[in-house]
């Protein structure tokens with residue numbers, strides 16, 4: 001028997017989609033391990049967020065609105081995870097594979113003397129043995145790493161790799177105490193939003209991605225951005241566009257880039273190579289705008305618009321703007 005504990009990263013009660021992905025996956029893992037699915041949410045807005053997490057298939061949500069979490073850098077969070085993990089016993093601890101999540105995961109691994117698997121996109125469980133599956137070396141290799149059965153194990157989870165199912169199991173919300181006698185010294189002076197738009201791309205409900213077919217950097221600003229704005233989405237790119245220096249690598253989608261799973265994905269001038277497909281195939285509706293109707297992307301898009309992107313995209317943007325007004 002092994003429990004599963006999800007660390008819920010959030011800001012003032014706002015949490016990224018990966019939290020819901022982890023909450024859903026925690027249920028699957030806990031059922032296979034014969035344990036319970038727990039979540040830990042701490043800091044300003046935690047109680048309110050815990051209420052909305054009840055919609056997901058968790059058993060217990062540990063909560064504390066402790067102000068130190070937002071005042072000091074990471075240490076209070078690590079203390080809370082440590083306390084929750086020790087309270088529930090040997091457990092599989094799921095942490096988002098974000099910059100902050102990775103920082104926390106390393107610390108909690110050391111605290112609990114646990115094994116760690118980073119950037120998991122899938123799991124295999126047999127006889128209580130947990131194996132995490134992780135792309136490595138930019139996706140050129142897929143590795144499988146087993147954690148010690150029945151002990152603490154830390155796994156960071158790649159955003160958008162797991163499905164979300166909001167089928168609430170009526171989780172119990174219970175208060176968790178911060179370990180006593182702790183003093184913290186490193187304060188958070190200022191929170192700076194990432195300039196790369198990293199979060200926006202991974203969280204966006206609509207993604208407009210451009211590829212080599214756009215021929216240069218300008219159309220990303222003049223063609224794709226207006227459409228993304230009209231649809232309330234974010235701009236992404238293929239690796240060919242990033243390699244050409246037309247956009248930063250933070251916009252690259254695919255095996256060696258980001259995994260996205262928006263409701264609507266519009267691929268503009270992208271051929272649909274397998275390495276691109278793996279980063280966007282779980283999108284809701286996939287639309288391709290490509291002048292070659294035989295391009296591989298036509299095989300897995302829901303709708304292929306055959307024609308010149310430079311003629312189609314401005315018209316589409318106008319239509320979207322008109323329908324909104």
Ligand SMILES: Cc1cc2nc3c(=O)[nH]c(=O)nc-3n(C[C@H](O)[C@H](O)[C@H](O)COP(=O)(O)OP(=O)(O)OC[C@H]3O[C@@H](n4cnc5c(N)ncnc54)[C@H](O)[C@@H]3O)c2cc1C
Nearest residue numbers: 211212213238239240254255256257269270271276291309
């Ligand atoms: C190990 C490895 C990892 C990789 N990782 C990634 C990754 O993470 N992400 C990724 O994207 N790729 C990745 N690649 C590269 C991938 O194999 C492809 O080379 C790349 O996706 C091609 O990008 P593209 O579709 O933009 O360009 P192309 O394949 O050149 O396609 C351009 C498309 O634009 C169309 N087009 C041209 N002009 C127009 C126009 N005016 N209007 C409309 N359509 C037009 C063409 O018909 C064509 O279909 C990886 C490759 C390797 C080997």
